[in-house]
Amino acid sequence: MPVELVTVPCLSDNYAFLIHDDDSGATALVDVPEAAPILDALKKRGWSLTEVWLTHHHPDHVQGLDAVLAQHTAQVTGASADAHRLPPLDRAVAEGDTFSFAGEPVHVIDVSGHTVGHIAYHMPGAAIAFTGDSLMAMGCGPGVRGHVRPDVAQPVETGRPRGRDHDLLGP
Numbered sequence: 110m111p112v113e114l115v116t117v118p119c120l121s122d123n124y125a126f127l128i129h130d131d132d133s134g135a136t137a138l139v140d141v142p143e144a145a146p147i148l149d150a151l152k153k154r155g156w157s158l159t160e161v162w163l164t165h166h167h168p169d170h171v172q173g174l175d176a177v178l179a180q181h182t183a184q185v186t187g188a189s190a191d192a193h194r195l196p197p198l199d200r201a202v203a204e205g206d207t208f209s210f211a212g213e214p215v216h217v218i219d220v221s222g223h224t225v226g227h228i229a230y231h232m233p234g235a236a237i238a239f240t241g242d243s244l245m246a247m248g249c250g251p252g253v254r255g256h257v258r259p260d261v262a263q264p265v266e267t268g269r270p271r272g273r274d275h276d277l278l279g280p
């Protein structure tokens with residue numbers, strides 16, 4: 110059963126993504142730039158959040174989490190390598206790990222470069238990869254704190270939602 114993907118514009122140049130499986134009722138949220146538009150999108154569709162997948166620790170990807178979790182009970186997944194600066198995780202994952210969503214595998218890929226400990230979530234069954242700030246239109250996210258590894262910020266699938274609108278920034 111194909112999952113439904115909803116792009117939720119957040120802040121001035123960012124996005125969150127909702128993935129919903131009608132059969133199970135499961136709904137995953139990828140990153141939480143701010144709560145209000147995400148909560149509105151869930152309410153509008155009558156969806157209850159069951160999972161949150163964080164790509165990296167930057168505030169514009171996690172700062173809405175507490176307000177979202179105040180209204181939804183959801184399991185939070187993030188990188189074990191970034192756990193010391195991420196919100197508390199229910200499931201810590203690393204490069205090569207795979208977990209299941211809606212009966213489909215979700216592969217964890219280490220895409221450190223924009224920041225160390227940045228992960229992407231690849232759902233081959235749905236031909237989607239959530240790359241956070243590691244991959245943006247026309248390039249990859251700007252390196253932060255000198256850890257630039259553009260070699261690991263390459264596209265892994267077509268149809269991928271990009272992290273932010275930074276069209277003028279390249280690797």
Ligand SMILES: [Zn+2]
Binds near residue numbers: 242
């Ligand atoms: Zn970032």
